[in-house]
Amino acid sequence: MDGINLNRLAVFVALVRAGSFTAAAAQLGLTKAMVSQHLARLEQELGVTLLVRSTRCMALTEAGAAFHADCARILGEAEAAIERVGENRETPRGTLRLAAPVNYGAAVVAPALAGFLRLHPQVQAELVLDDGISDLIGGRFDLAIRGGPLRDSGLRAVRLAGFRQLLVAAPAYLAARGTPRRPQELAAHDAVVLSVLSSPLRWNFTARDGTQQRVRLTPRAQADSAAAVHAMALAGAGLAVLPDFMVEADLQAGRLKPLLPAQRLPEGSFHAVYPGHAPSAKVRTFIDHLRAGIAPTPRRQSTML
Incomplete structure (x- = not known):
C-alpha cells in the first residue's frame, strides 16, 4: 500500500x-x-x-x-x-451527548432538550448531570453547559444567559444566629459553600455607591453539588451563595431570606461549550434552541475560551 x-x-x-x-x-x-x-x-x-x-x-x-x-x-x-x-x-441526527450542572440541567436544560427532541425525531439524547467540570473529549460529549468563569482551553463557547448570585439563609438559622447587616459581619456566621468553585470562600460585595469589599466566609459545611448546598441552606445549616434561578421560589415562599440587599455579588453566566471549530447540526441547532428559550434577545456570539 x-x-x-x-x-x-x-x-x-x-x-x-x-x-x-x-x-x-x-x-x-x-x-x-x-x-x-x-x-x-x-x-x-x-x-x-x-x-x-x-x-x-x-x-x-x-x-x-x-x-x-x-x-x-x-x-x-x-x-x-x-x-x-x-x-x-x-440535518440534526444521531445521539446528542451533553453534560450540565445538576440543578440548572434539571430545571432548564432537560425541559429544553425534551422540546428539541420533539422537533427533531432523528436525534436521541444522553444528558449527564454533574456539578464538576466534565472532560468533553475523554467523556465523548458533544457539548457541555457550564456556569461561572470559563477556563482557558481549545473549546468553543456560546453564551446562553446570565444569572445573579444571592446570599441567602433559612429563617431558622437567622433566628438562632442573627441577621448580618454588613459584609464584615459574615465572618462570624456559618456558611455552606460549593467546593467546586475556584474560590468558594472569598466573595466580592459591591455596594450601591460602587464601593467593593472582599469577604472570606467561614465554612461550616462544603459540598460538590449546588443541590446539596441548597438543601443544607434550607435546613438551616448556614448562609449560602446560590444562583437566583435556584432560590427564587424559596424566597417567594419565605423558606429562604435574602441577605445584604444593598450589596451585589458578581453576576454569573452559563455557556454552551463544545470541541472543534465546526459543530454538527445537532449541536448547533440545540444551542440555538436552548438560547431561544432562555435568552431570546441577545445576539449569538461564539468565541474561544
Missing part, C-alpha cells in the same frame, strides 16, 4: 465506466495521455495487467475485473461516507 497512489483507483474506475480513454479523459478533465499514464503506473505499482487494448477496443483481464469490482465498491463507500458527513452537517 505504501507504493500505491490511491487517486489512480478513481481514474481506473472512470476509464472502465467510460469505455474508452477518450471518453474517460473528457469526464475527468484530463488528457488522453494522462489517463493512459495513470493506468500504466497503477499496473506497475500493482505488478499486474488490469486492462488489455487494441486500436479498436479494450478489455479487462481477470485480475482487472476483480480489482475493478473492489475499487468501485471502495469509491462508492467513500462517496456514501462523504454524503453522510454532509447530512450530519445540515
Whole structure:
C-alpha cells in the first residue's frame, strides 16, 4: 500500500465506466495521455495487467475485473461516507451527548432538550448531570453547559444567559444566629459553600455607591453539588451563595431570606461549550434552541475560551 497512489483507483474506475480513454479523459478533465499514464503506473505499482487494448477496443483481464469490482465498491463507500458527513452537517441526527450542572440541567436544560427532541425525531439524547467540570473529549460529549468563569482551553463557547448570585439563609438559622447587616459581619456566621468553585470562600460585595469589599466566609459545611448546598441552606445549616434561578421560589415562599440587599455579588453566566471549530447540526441547532428559550434577545456570539 505504501507504493500505491490511491487517486489512480478513481481514474481506473472512470476509464472502465467510460469505455474508452477518450471518453474517460473528457469526464475527468484530463488528457488522453494522462489517463493512459495513470493506468500504466497503477499496473506497475500493482505488478499486474488490469486492462488489455487494441486500436479498436479494450478489455479487462481477470485480475482487472476483480480489482475493478473492489475499487468501485471502495469509491462508492467513500462517496456514501462523504454524503453522510454532509447530512450530519445540515440535518440534526444521531445521539446528542451533553453534560450540565445538576440543578440548572434539571430545571432548564432537560425541559429544553425534551422540546428539541420533539422537533427533531432523528436525534436521541444522553444528558449527564454533574456539578464538576466534565472532560468533553475523554467523556465523548458533544457539548457541555457550564456556569461561572470559563477556563482557558481549545473549546468553543456560546453564551446562553446570565444569572445573579444571592446570599441567602433559612429563617431558622437567622433566628438562632442573627441577621448580618454588613459584609464584615459574615465572618462570624456559618456558611455552606460549593467546593467546586475556584474560590468558594472569598466573595466580592459591591455596594450601591460602587464601593467593593472582599469577604472570606467561614465554612461550616462544603459540598460538590449546588443541590446539596441548597438543601443544607434550607435546613438551616448556614448562609449560602446560590444562583437566583435556584432560590427564587424559596424566597417567594419565605423558606429562604435574602441577605445584604444593598450589596451585589458578581453576576454569573452559563455557556454552551463544545470541541472543534465546526459543530454538527445537532449541536448547533440545540444551542440555538436552548438560547431561544432562555435568552431570546441577545445576539449569538461564539468565541474561544
